Amino acid sequence: MAIKLKELAGKPERLAPGHRFCSGCAEPIIIRQILNAIEEPVVVGMATGCAEVATTMFPTTAYNVPWIHNAFENAATTISGAEAMYRSLVRQGKIPERDIRFIAFGGDGATYDIGLQFLSGALERGHRFIYVCLNNEAYMNTGIQRSSATPRGAATTTAPAGSVIPGKVQWRKPLTDIIAAHRIPYVAQAAPSRWRDLMQKARKAAAADGPSFINVYASCNRGWRHPTDATIDITKLAVDTCYWPLFEVENGVWKLSYKPREKKPIEEWLKTQGRFRHLFQPQFRHIIGEIQAHIDEEWENLLKKCEA
Amino acid sequence: MVVSTKMALDGAHAAARAMQQINPDVLAAYPITPQTAIVQTFSQYVADGEVDTEFIAVESEHAAMSACVGAAAAGGRVMTATAANGLALMWEIVYIAASMRLPIVMAVVNRALSAPLNIHCDHSDSMGAREAGWIQLYSETAQEAYDNLIQAVRIAEHPDLLLPVMVMQDGFITGHGLERMEVLEDSAVRDFIGTYKAKYSLLDIDHPITFGAWDMYDYYFEHKRQQTDAMSKAMKVIVDVGEEFGKISGRSYGIFDAYAMDDAELAIIVLSSTAGTARTSVKELRAEGVKIGLLKPRVFRPFPAQEFVDALKGVKAVAVLDRSISFGAMDGAGPLFLEVCAALFAAGLKTKVVNYIYGLGGRDIFPQHFAQVASDLQDITATGKVKSLVSYLGLRE
Numbered sequence: 001m002a003i004k005l006k007e008l009a010g011k012p013e014r015l016a017p018g019h020r021f022c023s024g025c026a027e028p029i030i031i032r033q034i035l036n037a038i039e040e041p042v043v044v045g046m047a048t049g050c051a052e053v054a055t056t057m058f059p060t061t062a063y064n065v066p067w068i069h070n071a072f073e074n075a076a077t078t079i080s081g082a083e084a085m086y087r088s089l090v091r092q093g094k095i096p097e098r099d100i101r102f103i104a105f106g107g108d109g110a111t112y113d114i115g116l117q118f119l120s121g122a123l124e125r126g127h128r129f130i131y132v133c134l135n136n137e138a139y140m141n142t143g144i145q146r147s148s149a150t151p152r153g154a155a156t157t158t159a160p161a162g163s164v165i166p167g168k169v170q171w172r173k174p175l176t177d178i179i180a181a182h183r184i185p186y187v188a189q190a191a192p193s194r195w196r197d198l199m200q201k202a203r204k205a206a207a208a209d210g211p212s213f214i215n216v217y218a219s220c221n222r223g224w225r226h227p228t229d230a231t232i233d234i235t236k237l238a239v240d241t242c243y244w245p246l247f248e249v250e251n252g253v254w255k256l257s258y259k260p261r262e263k264k265p266i267e268e269w270l271k272t273q274g275r276f277r278h279l280f281q282p283q284f285r286h287i288i289g290e291i292q293a294h295i296d297e298e299w300e301n302l303l304k305k306c307e308a
Numbered sequence: 309m310v311v312s313t314k315m316a317l318d319g320a321h322a323a324a325r326a327m328q329q330i331n332p333d334v335l336a337a338y339p340i341t342p343q344t345a346i347v348q349t350f351s352q353y354v355a356d357g358e359v360d361t362e363f364i365a366v367e368s369e370h371a372a373m374s375a376c377v378g379a380a381a382a383g384g385r386v387m388t389a390t391a392a393n394g395l396a397l398m399w400e401i402v403y404i405a406a407s408m409r410l411p412i413v414m415a416v417v418n419r420a421l422s423a424p425l426n427i428h429c430d431h432s433d434s435m436g437a438r439e440a441g442w443i444q445l446y447s448e449t450a451q452e453a454y455d456n457l458i459q460a461v462r463i464a465e466h467p468d469l470l471l472p473v474m475v476m477q478d479g480f481i482t483g484h485g486l487e488r489m490e491v492l493e494d495s496a497v498r499d500f501i502g503t504y505k506a507k508y509s510l511l512d513i514d515h516p517i518t519f520g521a522w523d524m525y526d527y528y529f530e531h532k533r534q535q536t537d538a539m540s541k542a543m544k545v546i547v548d549v550g551e552e553f554g555k556i557s558g559r560s561y562g563i564f565d566a567y568a569m570d571d572a573e574l575a576i577i578v579l580s581s582t583a584g585t586a587r588t589s590v591k592e593l594r595a596e597g598v599k600i601g602l603l604k605p606r607v608f609r610p611f612p613a614q615e616f617v618d619a620l621k622g623v624k625a626v627a628v629l630d631r632s633i634s635f636g637a638m639d640g641a642g643p644l645f646l647e648v649c650a651a652l653f654a655a656g657l658k659t660k661v662v663n664y665i666y667g668l669g670g671r672d673i674f675p676q677h678f679a680q681v682a683s684d685l686q687d688i689t690a691t692g693k694v695k696s697l698v699s700y701l702g703l704r705e
Contacts, residue, residue: 066516067510082511088334
């Protein structure tokens with residue numbers, strides 16, 4: 001399971017260069033880390049979204065592995081169909097067993113919102129597949145509209161900050177908990193700033209005998225309003241403020257993957273991004289305190305789950 | 309000729325039996341009345357080890373078609389079944405399946421679309437899907453539903469087509485109506501459909517393929533042209549497969565089932581189970597000396613325009629019966645009528661054609677309705693005038 005840089009460097013790339021992602025986007029970093037971490041052959045499914053349009057504009061493709069896009073909401077179901085076909089054909093002796101891993105990628109729109117039923121159904125059916133949420137906390141492909149992953153206080157184009165309303169009013173949906181409640185073999189939260197942790201989680205997910213899920217924090221500099229070279233720093237800060245804790249749930253056992261030596265105040269992270277700029281105006285400043293209190297509570301809950 | 313067994317089956321069980329004999333690699337489906345018996349019966353075949361199929365019991369019809377797309381792209385034989393709101397729910401992926409050129413076969417047990425909720429037969433579900441890029445075959449009986457499903461596999465997988473096929477039967481009337489029919493031997497079905505080797509497969513990891521790439525305005529149009537070209541080749545394949553099926557079953561299939569059309573001056577055109585009632589009525593009318601015939605189309609997509617023109621040459625007045633409404637179309641007509649009119653007009657024929665909407669939400673149609681239709685057609689030929697372009701049969705006004 002150990003991730004060795006030397007070995008990784010010699011592996012052929014599964015996501016080829018020359019794609020159309022924005023500079024500074026976290027998604028190609030994550031896709032590359034995950035696909036290269038997995039040692040078995042892979043078949044990839046992808047929901048409609050940034051990653052899909054940035055990699056497969058006909059007649060080009062950025063994939064050196066089999067890949068399918070069906071629609072926005074149904075990447076989990078599509079890959080479950082492919083996985084079922086694989087099992088069927090191998091069982092019937094129509095094709096040889098090749099130890100293939102099936103992976104579906106979807107953004108937070110595809111995963112938290114429009115595709116939640118599809119993902120839940122595929123998890124319940126027990127297909128052996130890895131679902132990766134590329135979570136950039138809004139519908140970035142269509143122009144930064146709010147999703148249920150968008151945090152409270154963030155400005156989006158459908159929950160803009162105005163003089164009266166301070167961006168999104170609601171808290172983000174605790175999706176990783178919801179997925180863990182499906183009691184599947186492996187669930188994790190990860191971030192590309194701790195790449196070794198992310199890649200190890202990808203390998204654990206690939207080894208799980210059943211469905212697995214990784215929610216990966218994927219900064220979007222266009223939507224979050226930060227410089228293109230700050231992607232990894234901002235992700236690191238999200239982890240160090242305990243806004244985006246890294247953990248895994250392996251066969252029902254919760255385990256913290258990383259505990260910051262010093263939990264940094266959320267304000268430090270909020271001020272790195274234009275989407276939170278309005279929170280620093282006097283009339284909205286109290287929201288920062290609410291966000292801090294919410295993070296503290298969630299973090300304590302997580303620690304309890306991991307200690308139990 | 310191969311051996312077949314006479315059995316009493318309803319349409320849904322007949323469809324399930326065809327699916328068992330086809331033995332698809334993957335079947336993904338969600339139960340909905342009146343299709344339920346198909347998915348239940350098939351589940352029992354799976355439970356009893358009578359099929360090799362991987363059955364995916366999905367959480368919705370949208371997921372059923374979504375899983376079918378993933379499974380079909382992975383290179384094997386794929387089937388599903390649905391009705392009414394189920395077909396409506398899978399709408400988005402019905403188009404995607406066809407546009408990705410995946411030869412999926414779907415049994416549709418026709419049922420009215422909501423609202424109001426109604427579980428009984430009309431054709432609003434499959435007629436709504438008529439522009440989705442699927443081949444559509446309509447069945448009058450359980451036997452035809454069974455036969456059409458077996459042929460659909462060969463049609464869909466034909467290398468010139470690679471188009472999905474939906475096979476319709478009327479909800480409850482055919483779906484739940486017990487009939488005496490002939491079931492072929494498993495080996496005969498297996499030999500007829502042969503093995504399927506997809507040209508491209510997601511599972512071919514040594515030759516990775518990108519499925520479902522997106523197009524800008526520089527390629528989308530060409531892809532659509534390829535799709536419509538494939539559809540234009542379908543009629544020949546459907547006829548060839550129908551003839552070949554005749555050789556193993558004694559039941560050949562073409563584009564229409566024509567009854568008493570040779571010297572007909574009046575004609576009735578109607579799909580599916582209603583053709584049975586219509587045939588009886590035509591027989592009675594013929595006995596009274598009325599020169600009337602019946603044309604029951606089996607193929608609606610692709611639409612057999614030239615074949616309609618040929619079949620209706622010499623006919624003076626035609627009644628097209630529709631079990632659905634194309635809301636907002638000319639006089640609120642039905643889709644079959646509109647297509648027949650377009651075919652005749654484009655061929656320069658001046659045949660008088662009228663439309664009857666009937667049977668919505670499972671409303672019964674009786675022989676006296678056909679007597680009324682025949683009488684209207686006789687008036688039209690006598691006066692040269694059409695009083696009402698679109699009328700309703702069995703409706704309380």
